[in-house]
Amino acid sequence: MRIGIGLNLLAPDNGGVTNYTLTLLRNWAAHAPEHPMVLFSFAHNEPLLSTLPPEARRHEIRLQTQEEALLHFDKIDVYFCPFGTLWPRPVRKPAVLTFHDMQERFYPEFFTDKEMEERFFHYDWSLRMADAVITISDFTREMVSRLVGIRRSACHVVHHVPDELPEPVRPEVWDPEARRRPFLFYPANLWRHKNHGRLLRALALAISQGLEVDLVCTGSLLGRDSDWDRSVRALGLEHRVHHLGKVSRAEISWLFRNAQSLFFPSLFEGFGIPLLEAMQSGCPIACGRNTSQPEVAQESALYFDAHRVESIAAALLRISCDEPLRERLVVAGLERIQAFTIENQIKGHLDAFAAACHRHTRSRQWWNEKVRLPHSHRMRRLLTDREKQTAAALLRERTQVPVHFESVP
DSSP: OOEEEEOOTTTGGGHHHHHHHHHHHHHHHHTTTTTTOOOEEEEGGHHHHSOGGGGGSSSSSOSGGGGGGGGGGOOOOOOOOOSSSOOOOOOOOOEEEHHHHHHHTGGGGGGGGHHHHIIIIIHHHHHHSSSSEESSSHHHHHHHIIOOOGGGEEEEEEOOOOOOOOOOOOOOTTOOTTTOOOOEEOOOOOOOGGOHHHHHHHHHHHHHHTTOOEEESSSOOOOOOHHHHHHHTTTTTTTEEEEOOOOOOOHHHHHHOOOOOEOOSSSSSSSSSSHHHHHHHOOOOOEETTTTTHHHHHGGGGEEEEEEEHHHHHHHHHHHHHHHHHHHHHHHHHHHHHGGOOOHHHHHHHHHHHHHHHHHHHHHHHHHIIHHHHHHTSOOOOOHHHHHHHHHHHHTTTTTTTTEEEEEE
C-alpha cells in the first residue's frame, strides 16, 4: 500500500499538529517500509522537511497547488491528510484524515464569523467525505460522532506519541543570576484557549499568598507582544514571568528537565502533546481537568479547574510546595508514557488506511460527488441549538476525574 500524504498545512505555527506529522514521517520508513509514504510537498515545507532523515523523503513530489496532487494519484493507493481537513475533496481514492479538534463548537466566542464559516465548511464536509477518520483521543472521537454524525466504526482512535527530545541546551536568553527561584514551565502559543490571562492572574494571587516560584513561557505571541507585556506589568509580574518566545527543541528539552513542573492551564485540548513530553522528561504535571487531558495524563497529573483563577492559584501553590506529590507524579508519568509508542501509532494508521480501502466504493464515491459536494457549498456561520447542547454536555462529562486522581477544588 502506497500512501500519499498532503503537506500543504505543514508549518511551524501549527503547534502539536506539526509535531505529530513530523514524528510520523520521521519514523514511518523504519517501521512500515512495505507501505511507503509519498510526500506531496510544497516549497514552504522545506525548513521543516529538512529536519527529516533522507529515507523519509525518498518518495516526494513537489507541488505548486494542492489540486496538483490529483495528477499523481496513479502513484498511490490511499490519500492521507494529517491536518484535520481533506483537500482536494472529494477524491477518487480511499481517503483518510486525522482530526484534531473542533474547538469552535465549544468556544465560538474565540472565533470570527469568517473562521466559523471556514471551519464548518472544511471540518464537517472533510469528515463526511473521508472513508476513514483517525481521531487523536476518545474525546475527539466523541465530538466527531456526536456533533457531525460520523459513525464511531469509521473512527480510529490513535494517540499521539512524544517526539524524541534532543540533548538539553540551556536557552541562550537564560540568565542564571537573575533567575534563582524554581520555575514552572508553560509551552503554548498565545491562543485564547491556552488561558494565559487566567494563569497570570492566578500567579499574582498565589504570589500574594507566599508562592516563591517563577513562570517561564515559550511559544509565539502571535504579534501581540505589547498586549502580553501590558498584562504582565499590570499584575506586577515583571520579575516573576519570563517569556522566551520561540525556542529550539534542545532548549525545550532543557526547560522540561529543569522545571519544577509543567503547568498547563489550557481550556481545550484535542490531545495535549506537552503532557507526553513532560512525562518523557520526568517533569511533574499540573493541568486542567477538562477535555482530553485526564484521558491522556490519567494518574500522572495534578488537576484543577482551568476556568477558575482560585483553583489555578491553589494548584500553583500545591505543585510548588508539595515535593512528595511531585515525586509521585514523576513516577506515574514514567509509567504512563509507556502506553504511547510509535509502534502503536503506526499500526493504528495502517488499520485506518486498510479500513478506508475497504469502505471506498463506487456508490460512496458517487454520493460524495453528486450529493455531499453540492450540499457543502451551502455555507453557515452559526451553531444550531442541538450543537450547543451537545458541546455543553461533552464539556460537562469531561470535567470529572476519578476520586483517586490528585486534584484541587
